[in-house]
Amino acid sequence: MGDKTIEQLLGELAEVQKMLEERTAVHGQMLRKFQFLVANAGLFSQIIDFFPYPIAVFTPQYTLAMVNKAFAAETKTPLQNFKKGAIRILQYKIDDAQLAAAFTKVFSGDTFYLEEVKNPFSMFSGISQQSAPHAGRFSRAVVFPVPVNDVEITHGVIVFMP
Amino acid sequence: MKEQIEDAQRSLTKSFQSLFTEHELLAKVIECFPYPIQIFTPDGTVRMINKAALETIGIRSLESHIGKYNVFQDPIVRALGVEDQVRQVLTGKTVQLTDFNAPYQDMIRYFNVVDRDIQTISSDITCFPLPNADGEVEYFAAVFIIKKIYRGKEEISRGKQYIKDHWLEPFDLSATAKAACLSKAQFAKLFKKHTGVTPHEYYINYKISKLKEKLLDTNLTVAQAFAACNMDYNGHSAKLFKRKVGVSPSVYRKMSLK
Numbered sequence: 001m002g003d004k005t006i007e008q009l010l011g012e013l014a015e016v017q018k019m020l021e022e023r024t025a026v027h028g029q030m031l032r033k034f035q036f037l038v039a040n041a042g043l044f045s046q047i048i049d050f051f052p053y054p055i056a057v058f059t060p061q062y063t064l065a066m067v068n069k070a071f072a073a074e075t076k077t078p079l080q081n082f083k084k085g086a087i088r089i090l091q092y093k094i095d096d097a098q099l100a101a102a103f104t105k106v107f108s109g110d111t112f113y114l115e116e117v118k119n120p121f122s123m124f125s126g127i128s129q130q131s132a133p134h135a136g137r138f139s140r141a142v143v144f145p146v147p148v149n150d151v152e153i154t155h156g157v158i159v160f161m162p
Numbered sequence: 163m164k165e166q167i168e169d170a171q172r173s174l175t176k177s178f179q180s181l182f183t184e185h186e187l188l189a190k191v192i193e194c195f196p197y198p199i200q201i202f203t204p205d206g207t208v209r210m211i212n213k214a215a216l217e218t219i220g221i222r223s224l225e226s227h228i229g230k231y232n233v234f235q236d237p238i239v240r241a242l243g244v245e246d247q248v249r250q251v252l253t254g255k256t257v258q259l260t261d262f263n264a265p266y267q268d269m270i271r272y273f274n275v276v277d278r279d280i281q282t283i284s285s286d287i288t289c290f291p292l293p294n295a296d297g298e299v300e301y302f303a304a305v306f307i308i309k310k311i312y313r314g315k316e317e318i319s320r321g322k323q324y325i326k327d328h329w330l331e332p333f334d335l336s337a338t339a340k341a342a343c344l345s346k347a348q349f350a351k352l353f354k355k356h357t358g359v360t361p362h363e364y365y366i367n368y369k370i371s372k373l374k375e376k377l378l379d380t381n382l383t384v385a386q387a388f389a390a391c392n393m394d395y396n397g398h399s400a401k402l403f404k405r406k407v408g409v410s411p412s413v414y415r416k417m418s419l420k
Contacts, residue, residue: 037185041188043201043209043292044189044192045188046293047188047199048192050291050292050293051290052256053288057187065187111196144194146191147190148183148187155190157191
């Protein structure tokens with residue numbers, strides 16, 4: 001026991017107890033979050049996959065992390081070509097000033113609602129053509145940030161809309 | 163044994179983390195989507211909503227909405243006559259509803275959403291099916307592309323200001339409604355609700371108040387006071403003045419100058 005009094009020992013015990021409770025609360029929160037993700041994993045994929053408008057998720061390095069079926073269809077590019085990092089946003093090929101600004105500032109946490117977007121699919125590497133008969137039909141876009149760990153913005157998302 | 167357990171733990175953690183990251187990203191994309199998204203089971207019951215749905219629609223909590231709200235039993239959806247259109251999503255079609263104008267007071271009445279200074283939420287809604295591996299519609303989603311949120315007071319203030327700026331001109335409901343960024347019908351309804359009078363009555367009252375000011379100017383004859391307000395001094399306008407003020411223009415002048 002050394003030199004510690006019973007009061008001091010009780011105080012330390014209370015601190016350990018508090019620490020354990022905090023850790024349990026964090027674990028509980030993680031568990032609930034994980035359970036929610038597992039329970040809805042299929043649903044999240046379905047929503048993105050079947051979203052009728054093209055969606056592309058990109059990293060701060062401007063590589064595409066994910067696209068949906070509508071994006072692949074619109075760009076006439078097989079989905080397997082969009083493996084992580086295989087396709088990039090080429091900044092020099094963005095010929096729309098508002099799009100260029102949005103891609104830069106989205107990582108500061110801003111959301112952009114863009115109208116009359118010009119040639120939005122021409123900025124992606126590895127995409128040679130857009131669905132020709134409907135070219136220009138996705139002239140609106142929304143660009144928004146995604147903070148995966150609730151602090152750092154790890155991804156940006158662009159959704160093209162008619 | 164200890165090492166085996168630790169290896170198993172490490173492996174499990176690694177697998178969880180990998181799954182977690184991918185699904186977390188998908189979940190976050192939906193959660194952070196700036197337009198409201200609601201996911202429904204085929205019977206119309208809401209299964210999941212994102213943050214924008216909570217904030218924009220004013221839903222008080224997930225618990226008050228998830229598993230309780232049913233789009234096919236929504237009186238607003240029925241009143242707007244779009245229930246059958248929405249049901250088409252169950253056949254596998256993507257359905258577009260344009261100019262879905264949901265009166266917010268009705269939403270407060272039926273669904274206990276947050277009471278805010280909002281008159282109408284106007285949106286284009288895209289409903290699309292979420293089929294399972296067998297191609298059956300397991301869920302359907304509704305994305306609300308919000309076009310405009312009409313906040314009553316703001317729109318009415320703009321309308322009032324327009325009337326004040328143009329009181330010398332003949333009354334023009336179209337131009338006044340346009341200044342308030344509303345349709346004529348929406349503006350007239352909203353204006354009466356907020357002020358208790360129609361936009362035309364408000365215009366007349368404002369004009370009469372200006373005429374009363376002019377009548378106090380003794381340098382002007384009564385007819386000139388009317389003319390200064392771009393009104394003819396005739397039986398009709400004199401009657402109108404008496405109806406609004408209670409006395410004739412000349413009596414009003416005499417009484418006021420005593």
